[in-house]
Structures are given as C-alpha cells and as structure tokens.
Amino acid sequence: MLAAPLAAQAASPIDVGVGVSATRENETTVVATAAWMPEWRRTAHGVLRWELGAIYVRARDNTRFDLDEDVGVVHGGARYERDNGFTAGFGVGAQIGQTDALSGNPQFVSTIGWRWQRFSLLARHISNASIKQPNDGETMLVAAWRFR
Template sequence: MQLPCGSALRSGVVALALAAAPLAAAGSDIELAAGASTTTDREFTRTASIAWVPKLRDLDNAVLRAQTGLIYVDGRGPVTDRDLEDEVWVGYVGLRYERTDNGLTLGAAIGAQSGETDALSGDPQFVTSVGWRWDRFSLSVRHISNASLHSPNNGETALVGAWRF
C-alpha cells in the first residue's frame, strides 16, 4: 500500500527519531539533518538523516571523524516515464574531514539501501558530501549514487542543513 507523501514523511521522521536513541546512548556527536533532494530532471523531494560522527583523530587545523548514519529520501508523486514513487532508506559508514579554521567539511561513505527508484537503484550506494560548519550548524551538498554499477543510475543530490548535538 502506497502511503500519502505526508504519511511517508512522518513515518520517516519517527524512524529517524527512534534510530537516535541508541546513538545518543553512545555519547554526543549526533547529527540530525533535513533538506531537499533532486534527481536528473529536477524532480525535488524531501530528505532527512541522522548520523553519529565520533572524533577519530585531531589533525593540524582539522578533525577526522567516523560517520555512520541513516538517510531517508521521500517518494515523489507520479513522474512520466520515471519510477520515483518509493521512499528509499540508505544506511552508511564512512569518514568525514572537518577543518577547524574555516569550517570546510568533506565526507565519503558507502552504504546499502532499502527501497528502489530510478534515482537510487542498487547496492552499494556511495555517499559524498561537501559543506561548511559553523559551531553546531552545518550546510552541505550531499550526493548519493551507485557509480553506474546498476542501471538506471540517476542518483540523488541534496542540500541539507544539520544540527549536531
């Protein structure tokens, strides 16, 4: 049964909140993010994510962090000649490099998905991001794609704002 877009988003937010509990028990460095995602023909949808980003190592003017998280991409309404209606979840693990002097943030991760669309069509999924951090708030561009390992390979590119607890 296909849930209406609002119900799917509410379900996604509830699932992300439930996923935060075990991460919060592990300590701080929990990051919640929300934004808008698009695919090849500018079909926009909502996205949200939760991540645990513990510090691994201090570097000169930077911090190297591990990252593990869950990304939710809301399904879109019917689109002509495209299958974009399903909601997709992507669980991932990777590394994040954060500059302490200018806020630049770079991330790379690998993940697996649940749900499938023409934009996200098979495992593994690669999650890359670039952005800037100001204390607890960050703004990033995130791309999810399977690097043409499966067709179609349209990918999702999102602009997300995040808050770290």
C-alpha cells in the first residue's frame, strides 16, 4: 500500500518537444524541451500538474547580438490542462550559460497552448523580468509529444 503513491508518480507523463525560438530582431534558433509532469490535483474541468523541466536553447552565430552560447534553463512550476485541450503554465528556473537574450537568474517560464491527447503545440516565453539587463528573453513555438 505504501508503494502505490510512488508507482503513480513513476507513471507520470513526460513531455518531450522541439521547436524554434526567436529573440530581438527575430534571431531564431532550435530549442528542445523535456518536462516531468506528475498530477497535483484534478479539478471539475481539467488537471493541475507539477512541472519539472529543462529547456535547451541552441546558440546563434553571425548575429550582431551576444547569442553565441548554448543556454539551458532548468525550471519548476505548475501547468493547468483543461479537458478541452487548453493548457497554461508558469514556472521559475535557473539558467546555465548566458546570452543577451537570457542574461541572469532567476528565469521565468510561461506557457500557453493546446493539447490533443499526446500531442501539444505550445507557445513559451523565458525571461528574467528585467532583473538583470539585457533582458531580451526567448519566445518559442514548441511541438511536444507526451510519453507515459
């Protein structure tokens, strides 16, 4: 009986995604994401989940901005998924690496999108909310697949 909650957590969904991110003057790059999302509580029309994840932002070459370093952001927060597919979330994270777009901790990760069973299309934004300048942030479109 004591192992049942641990087994339920182990069966929690994992979302893995790839996409494109843009920053100042539409300088784009490839991004990859992964998130472990155990259920926190069910509501009348959806589910609230914890979200523990990581986002990788690939470096950009030949730009006039300092974007030539890979950056990773490890974050934790919550995501709400309505039964109709709408999803929204917010989290706080720490970055590894630094560019003009992601220039200091903490980083805030916001998510909005739509989920169709195992597939999600998400708009995400990472920014430090002007705590440290420059603060261009990264805005991305990510296609994700859910594994259970």
